[in-house]
Amino acid sequence: MSGCADTSVVTQDASVVTLKDSDLPWQKLYNVSKGDSLNLTLPDGQQIRWLVQSDSLFGASEQTTACGLRFDVKEPAFALLKRYGVSTSTGQSVSIYSFDLGDYHVDRAVDLRCDYALIMAIRVEKADARKGIEHAEARALFNKETRPGSAKQLRVPIATVHHGLNEKFAVPVRLVLTNTNICFQVSGNAHEKTEQERVQLLTSMMDYVVERYEGIDRTDKLSFDVLSQDDIVLQYKARRDDSGAWKLHKMNDGSV
Numbered sequence: 626m627s628g629c630a631d632t633s634v635v636t637q638d639a640s641v642v643t644l645k646d647s648d649l650p651w652q653k654l655y656n657v658s659k660g661d662s663l664n665l666t667l668p669d670g671q672q673i674r675w676l677v678q679s680d681s682l683f684g685a686s687e688q689t690t691a692c693g694l695r696f697d698v699k700e701p702a703f704a705l706l707k708r709y710g711v712s713t714s715t716g717q718s719v720s721i722y723s724f725d726l727g728d729y730h731v732d733r734a735v736d737l738r739c740d741y742a743l744i745m746a747i748r749v750e751k752a753d754a755r756k757g758i759e760h761a762e763a764r765a766l767f768n769k770e771t772r773p774g775s776a777k778q779l780r781v782p783i784a785t786v787h788h789g790l791n792e793k794f795a796v797p798v799r800l801v802l803t804n805t806n807i808c809f810q811v812s813g814n815a816h817e818k819t820e821q822e823r824v825q826l827l828t829s830m831m832d833y834v835v836e837r838y839e840g841i842d843r844t845d846k847l848s849f850d851v852l853s854q855d856d857i858v859l860q861y862k863a864r865r866d867d868s869g870a871w872k873l874h875k876m877n878d879g880s881v
Contacts (some may be wrong), residue, residue, distance in 0.1 A: 630846070632756040634871035636757040640661065640662055640663050640664060641663075641664045642656070642663070642664070642665045643666040644665065644666065644668050644670075644749060646665060646668045648668075648752055649668070649729075649749060650748060650749050650751075650754075650756070651748070651749045651750070652746060652747065652748040652749075652758075653746070653747055654744070654746050654766060654770075655743075655744070655745050655747065656673070656742050656743075656744050656770070657677050657694075657743050657744075658677065658694075658742060658743070659677050659678065659679065659694055659746075660675060660676075660677060661676075661677045662675060662676045662699075662753055663675045663696075663747075665747070667726065667727065667729050667749070668729070669727050669728065669729070671701065671727055671729075672700060673700065673726065673731065673804075674698070674699045674700040674859055675697065675698055675699065675702065675733075676696070676699050677694055677695070677696050677697050677698075678697055678797075679693060679695070679782055680693050680694055680785055681697040681732065682780070684793065688786065689737070689785050689789075690735065690736075690739075690743060690785070690831065691737060691738055691778075691781075691785075691789065691838070692739055692741060692743050692779045692781065693777060693779055693781025693785040694742075694743040694779070695743075696745060701726070702851040705725060705726065705859055706724040706725070706726060707726070708723070708724060708725045709723070709724040709822060710722075710723050710724070711723075712760070713763075714761075715761035717760040717764040718736065718737040718764070719734055719735065719736065719763045719764055719767070720735045720737055721733070721734045721758055721760065721763065722735070723757065725752045726729070728751060728752050728753070728754075729749060729751060729752055730745075730749070730750050730751070730755040730757070731747070732748040732757050732758045733745055733747050733748075734745070734746045734747075734748075734758045734760075734763035734766075735745070736763075736770075737769070739767070739770070739803075740779060741777060741778055741779060742776070742779075744767055744770055746758060746763055746767075751823045764793060772773075772835050772867040778837060778839060780838065781837050781838070781839055783800065783802070783807060783838060783840065785837075786834055786837050786838045787800040789828060789833065789837060789866070790833060793833060794826070794829070795813070796812065796813035796814065796826070797811075798810070798811055798812075798830070799812070805848075806848060807834075807844065807847050807848065808810065808847075808848035808849070808850060809830065809834075809847070809848070809849050810848065810852050810857070811830070811849060811850065811851050812855075815827075815851050815852075816851050816853040816858050817858065822877075823851065823859070824873060827861055827873055828873050830849065830861045831847060831849070831871055832871075834863075835838070839880035845864065846863060846864050846865075847862070847863040847871075848861070848862055848863075849861040849862075849863065849873070859875070859876075859877075860875075860876040860877065861873055861875055861876060862874050862876055
């Protein structure tokens with residue numbers, strides 16, 4: 626990353642950037658929130674516009690950010706972007722989006738681990754002299770970001786919650802949405818655990834969903850099905866009591 630003009634952190638106040646060839650290679654670290662945008666003008670006058678949105682594309686193959694946000698290219702049209710690619714390192718928790726536009730190469734490295742903001746590094750260089758951003762270099766850069774003391778985890782879409790459950794817990798979790806019902810199907814060795822161990826596991830999952838899901842205040846119950854060989858063998862419901870606390874109940878013990 627040496628030789629870049631700038632690697633400082635900027636905010637939405639620096640959302641318009643105009644580059645000259647003498648600025649290249651250019652790189653900057655951004656810390657952005659939902660609704661922020663970046664308008665970047667390349668030395669040849671071509672413009673790139675990114676917009677921060679909710680990462681709500683359930684089923685998408687791209688790695689999900691822990692903050693539940695994504696930074697999408699709004700201009701130019703996707704057809705004008707050449708050599709477009711996405712490379713993800715799960716070990717470094719970094720995804721790198723790359724493309725060529727005219728004579729220029731653009732890399733955008735995204736921190737998948739940060740849960741309070743979308744942090745990314747953007748690099749622009751001449752296409753015929755591209756070096757790009759490496760996953761390990763991006764991770765080192767992101768690690769220099771100090772989390773503000775007042776920063777809290779962002780509430781995120783249900784698809785991002787689902788991704789987080791599979792990242793955090795050592796059993797596979799499948800999300801099933803039916804009308805207004807949210808059900809998490811838990812497989813692996815969950816059915817082999819003792820009842821105490823299983824309740825502890827599912828309660829931790831419930832607490833994670835309640836803490837992270839952006840629509841939790843519009844939800845009155847959550848379902849957790851325990852599977853064995855793809856068959857449901859145990860069912861649990863999580864409900865909010867009169868005091869507002871969420872509690873887990875086993876469905877076949879008469880408590881719900």
